[in-house]
Amino acid sequence: MKLKGNFFSKTDVGRVRATNEDQVFVGVNKHQNVLMAVADGMGGHARGDLASKLAMQSITKGFASTLGLLTSKTATLWLRSQIIEANRSIYKEAQRSSSLKEMGTTLVIALIVNKQLILVNIGDSRVYSYHHDQLTCLTNDQTYVDYLYRQGKITLEEMKIHPQRHVLLNALGLNTTVSYDLNVIPYEGQRLLVCSDGLYNNVSFTEIASLMATSDTPQQKVESFISLANAHGGTDNIAVGIWEPV
Numbered sequence: 001m002k003l004k005g006n007f008f009s010k011t012d013v014g015r016v017r018a019t020n021e022d023q024v025f026v027g028v029n030k031h032q033n034v035l036m037a038v039a040d041g042m043g044g045h046a047r048g049d050l051a052s053k054l055a056m057q058s059i060t061k062g063f064a065s066t067l068g069l070l071t072s073k074t075a076t077l078w079l080r081s082q083i084i085e086a087n088r089s090i091y092k093e094a095q096r097s098s099s100l101k102e103m104g105t106t107l108v109i110a111l112i113v114n115k116q117l118i119l120v121n122i123g124d125s126r127v128y129s130y131h132h133d134q135l136t137c138l139t140n141d142q143t144y145v146d147y148l149y150r151q152g153k154i155t156l157e158e159m160k161i162h163p164q165r166h167v168l169l170n171a172l173g174l175n176t177t178v179s180y181d182l183n184v185i186p187y188e189g190q191r192l193l194v195c196s197d198g199l200y201n202n203v204s205f206t207e208i209a210s211l212m213a214t215s216d217t218p219q220q221k222v223e224s225f226i227s228l229a230n231a232h233g234g235t236d237n238i239a240v241g242i243w244e245p246v
Contacts, residue, residue: 003032003112008218009241012226014198015234021048021105022196022239023056033069034112035060038125038239040196042104042171051090051105051173058086059109072116072184079111079120083172083180090173104171107180108139110192112243117187122172122180124197125239128208131190135209140181142170192243195225198236202229218242 007028013020021041028034039055041048059082069075086107094100106123117138119127124141140146144167148154159165172178191212200208203225211221211228222240229238 003028003034003245005034005243005245006218007034007036007241007243008222009036009194009239010222010226011240012230012234012238014237015230017237019049020237021052022198022237023052024194024196024239024241025056025060026194026241026243027060027063029064029066029069031069033063033075034110034243035063036110036127036192036194036241036243038106038108038194038196038241039172040106040123040125040198040237040239042102042106042168047100047103048105050093050100051103054089054093055086055105055107055172058082058089059107061085069111069113072113072118075111075113075116075118076182076184079109079118079182083107083120083122083178087172087175087178091176094173102174104173106168106196107172108194110138110194110243112187115187117185117190117192119183119185120180122170122178123168126195126197126200128193128195128212129190130193130209130212131188133213135205135212138183138185142181143168189245191245194239194241196237196239198234198238199225199229199240202232202235202238218244 009026039052041052108125109120121139
């Protein structure tokens with residue numbers, strides 16, 4: 001399947017943080033595979049910005065020239081190898097100094113290959129789909145509050161104010177091995193959004209849906225998302241990437 005579409009991505013430091021630890025990528029290779037990724041360096045930990053940069057370098061390396069992403073199976077194998085390499089790269093760098101030992105990052109990936117959408121998630125960055133006037137979050141946050149919610153121990157409203165709402169249960173680069181969620185679903189022409197928690201913690205689900213529904217270009221939408229997140233406090237770095245087929 002030859003995909004044609006428009007895309008745009010951008011990060012912003014927000015209004016509170018001194019450094020930007022978010023990385024985002026959206027691109028298309030010569031086979032018309034679409035790769036979208038967000039890495040959000042762990043706030044409060046040593047060199048989260050370096051961790052997210054190393055992750056993105058590993059994930060995007062070779063994407064433009066790769067010959068193997070012709071089926072969802074080969075694409076999944078490629079993704080697995082890139083994730084292992086990203087984890088190894090961050091972990092190895094962290095061992096070089098005691099000040100780097102706790103650095104890590106979230107990572108979320110959406111890869112379109114041959115009418116299939118491959119989703120990878122580590123942490124709490126997200127992929128959203130907008131299709132048939134419906135916004136759907138395609139990933140599950142790997143956080144403590146999300147675990148409590150799925151166990152029926154807290155409500156959605158309690159999640160928003162829980163004192164441990166920022167605690168991750170998984171991150172890239174903290175250990176020699178890495179675990180991640182991987183799902184493959186049909187790609188049916190959905191508009192796709194990848195983002196860090198700096199977006200969805202400051203912009204409501206309804207607001208995200210409303211902006212995704214507009215006829216604005218991906219660049220206009222990304223700029224609007226960042227402006228809205230900052231208008232609502234800009235409490236974290238913001239990473240946003242959008243793909244829209246034509």
